[in-house]
Amino acid sequence: MNSYCDRIFKIGKIEKRIYEKLESDGFVYFVLVDPEKPGDLVSLSKIAQESGVTAIMVGGSTAQLSLDYEEVISKIKHESSIPVIIFPSGTASIARGADAIWFMSLLNSDDLFYVIGAQYLGISAIRSLKLEPIPLAYIIVGYGGTVGFVGKARPIPYERPELAAGYAMAAEALGFRFVYFEGGSGAPRHIPPEFISYVRKFVSIPIIVGGGITNGTIAKELIAAGADGVVTGNVLEGYSQIKDKIFDIIQGCKEGAKDKLSKINK
Numbered sequence: 306m307n308s309y310c311d312r313i314f315k316i317g318k319i320e321k322r323i324y325e326k327l328e329s330d331g332f333v334y335f336v337l338v339d340p341e342k343p344g345d346l347v348s349l350s351k352i353a354q355e356s357g358v359t360a361i362m363v364g365g366s367t368a369q370l371s372l373d374y375e376e377v378i379s380k381i382k383h384e385s386s387i388p389v390i391i392f393p394s395g396t397a398s399i400a401r402g403a404d405a406i407w408f409m410s411l412l413n414s415d416d417l418f419y420v421i422g423a424q425y426l427g428i429s430a431i432r433s434l435k436l437e438p439i440p441l442a443y444i445i446v447g448y449g450g451t452v453g454f455v456g457k458a459r460p461i462p463y464e465r466p467e468l469a470a471g472y473a474m475a476a477e478a479l480g481f482r483f484v485y486f487e488g489g490s491g492a493p494r495h496i497p498p499e500f501i502s503y504v505r506k507f508v509s510i511p512i513i514v515g516g517g518i519t520n521g522t523i524a525k526e527l528i529a530a531g532a533d534g535v536v537t538g539n540v541l542e543g544y545s546q547i548k549d550k551i552f553d554i555i556q557g558c559k560e561g562a563k564d565k566l567s568k569i570n571k
Contacts, residue, residue, distance in 0.1 A: 450489025488516025521557025528561025
């Protein structure tokens with residue numbers, strides 16, 4: 306018989322897989338596919354699985370049709386067994402076929418729809434489709450990009466990590482199990498490692514970072530600074546050397562995890 310805590314704090318198989326990857330590898334790596342410009346899904350799916358990518362995220366700031374999501378998800382599933390997590394931009398992003406969905410709240414939005422409204426409207430469909438909801442606090446920083454504009458966010462300046470730490474602590478206290486700092490799709494500059502290392506001092510939940518991560522060196526610096534995971538999107542859409550690019554970022558993450566562990570053991 307499950308304990309009371311087990312019944313209350315349910316952890317699904319995809320979330321459990323993420324924790325297991327963090328335990329074994331010291332990092333997680335997600336590839337983000339935009340349903341509006343998915344690229345070569347056949348090759349991407351196979352390479353992602355062969356390379357050890359944790360999961361493929363499907364989502365975009367402006368993608369609106371669940372059918373677009375379902376088509377992309379179906380193609381990924383046909384070519385690989387890699388987990389697919391929906392990265393929603395709204396209720397229209399809820400689609401069948403995925404393994405899980407980031408059940409996220411855009412904490413620094415001025416529009417309550419993105420803080421709690423979309424979540425209220427979407428949860429019944431999520432349960433009906435038996436998607437695993439993974440609680441995630443989403444925070445826009447720096448450049449912000451399209452997602453910052455659409456989500457009516459107040460992006461946190463890179464030079465004000467104490468503001469980010471405040472949001473992260475609030476997220477942890479509210480029960481979110483992950484915090485995602487987003488620099489914006491195609492950001493001209495990635496989130497500084499010192500920004501992440503500052504926030505890391507105040508929270509224990511996994512920190513995921515996205516935006517402007519174009520190579521393994523950046524991934525290494527972010528993981529070494531205290532990030533637990535990275536997300537790449539636009540950097541992979543051109544595809545010309547996708548296998549080398551994914552390998553480069555994974556190698557960077559491995560080196561960053563090693564550096565982080567050595568700091569802990571000192």
